[in-house]
Amino acid sequence: MAGGWGCPHEINDTCSRVNNLPCDPGMKGCVLAGRYVFANEDKNIRLRQKQAREAQAGTQNPKEAPMTFSTTLAAAWRNNNSLLCVGLDPDPAKFPAHLQGQPQGIFEFCAGIADATADLVCCFKPQIAYFAARRAEDQLEALIAHIHEKHPGIPVILDAKRGDIGSTAEQYAVEAFERYRADAVTINPYMGKDSVEPYLAYPDKGVILLCRTSNPGGSDLQFLDVGGEKLYERVARLVVSEWNSNGQCALVVGATFPAEIARVREIVGDMPLLVPGIGAQGGDIEATLKAGKTAAGTGLMINSSRAILYAGKGEDYAQAARQAALETRDAINRWR
Numbered sequence: 001m002a003g004g005w006g007c008p009h010e011i012n013d014t015c016s017r018v019n020n021l022p023c024d025p026g027m028k029g030c031v032l033a034g035r036y037v038f039a040n041e042d043k044n045i046r047l048r049q050k051q052a053r054e055a056q057a058g059t060q061n062p063k064e065a066p067m068t069f070s071t072t073l074a075a076a077w078r079n080n081n082s083l084l085c086v087g088l089d090p091d092p093a094k095f096p097a098h099l100q101g102q103p104q105g106i107f108e109f110c111a112g113i114a115d116a117t118a119d120l121v122c123c124f125k126p127q128i129a130y131f132a133a134r135r136a137e138d139q140l141e142a143l144i145a146h147i148h149e150k151h152p153g154i155p156v157i158l159d160a161k162r163g164d165i166g167s168t169a170e171q172y173a174v175e176a177f178e179r180y181r182a183d184a185v186t187i188n189p190y191m192g193k194d195s196v197e198p199y200l201a202y203p204d205k206g207v208i209l210l211c212r213t214s215n216p217g218g219s220d221l222q223f224l225d226v227g228g229e230k231l232y233e234r235v236a237r238l239v240v241s242e243w244n245s246n247g248q249c250a251l252v253v254g255a256t257f258p259a260e261i262a263r264v265r266e267i268v269g270d271m272p273l274l275v276p277g278i279g280a281q282g283g284d285i286e287a288t289l290k291a292g293k294t295a296a297g298t299g300l301m302i303n304s305s306r307a308i309l310y311a312g313k314g315e316d317y318a319q320a321a322r323q324a325a326l327e328t329r330d331a332i333n334r335w336r
């Protein structure tokens with residue numbers, strides 16, 4: 001017998017998609033990642049899953065207008081002819097004088113950068129710590145809403161690097177996707193599949209897992225041998241073979257380690273890679289492209305934050321950022 005109000009699962013059955021939580025007909029639906037899923041919402045989830053699979057295979061029906069992270073990213077790669085991700089890491093100490101001490105200065109600074117570069121990027125990546133450290137979460141919310149409204153084809157990745165047990169991860173997923181309305185979020189895979197499932201339960205959203213990070217200390221754990229392979233290789237294999245059933249996953253691989261970019265590309269096929277580490281961290285653009293581009297010349301979100309944000313120090317900071325973004329996009333495109 002089906003649950004109340006058209007719940008697609010059986011009463012007292014379990015929802016196999018997330019944590020085997022029990023169906024709850026009394027709540028008019030079944031429990032999914034702490035939310036209640038109604039029959040029509042469930043249908044939408046199935047439709048979006050189908051669209052994501054078709055977009056990956058290139059067989060989507062244009063009339064169905066798929067709106068997943070993967071399809072929006074693929075369209076931005078194409079429409080803006082760009083693999084550049086501009087990272088929004090606002091540090092007020094580096095702001096131009098006219099924005100220093102302004103109550104909405106963080107929003108103003110980042111919105112200025114976004115408006116000046118939106119036609120040159122494939123995505124934006126705000127780093128949550130820069131906002132939270134200054135009690136500016138409301139400005140982060142406003143910034144993401146601003147980007148959605150003014151630049152609707154450009155996906156926003158919330159860089160939060162979350163990772164916790166399932167029940168807590170459910171709250172982080174609500175924070176990223178429902179509070180901030182991000183299109184994707186960065187996640188630490190260290191606690192395993194059940195810690196990632198609450199994010200995967202949003203099949204139209206991107207889940208970007210740390211694999212081979214750009215910092216020197218990344219080698220402390222990610223380079224450990226685990227039964228004949230390196231830990232980062234195991235992460236890549238797990239994600240592509242077991243976690244990516246909705247086609248919504250991507251991996252972080254630093255531009256500072258091109259040999260590992262090549263190895264990850266070998267393991268994951270065409271899965272998108274978020275590649276931070278060019279610009280301020282000194283990663284090499286040519287080596288990154290040679291190691292990481294797909295056969296179609298895409299597959300990468302190459303992040304630069306400080307080198308673009310602080311290219312200029314005056315009132316024309318956004319124009320200076322645009323010039324830096326343009327040069328970086330073109331330097332990337334030279335090797336596609």
Ligand SMILES: O=C(O)c1cc(=O)[nH]c(=O)n1[C@@H]1O[C@H](COP(=O)(O)O)[C@@H](O)[C@H]1O
Pocket residue numbers: 087089127159186212213214215252253254276277278279280281303304305306307
């Ligand atoms: O997940 C990330 O974005 C990330 C992963 C990584 O391995 N290395 C890394 O630098 N990042 C982030 O990418 C951005 C790099 O900034 P810049 O070095 O200024 O370009 C920062 O927001 C970092 O938090």
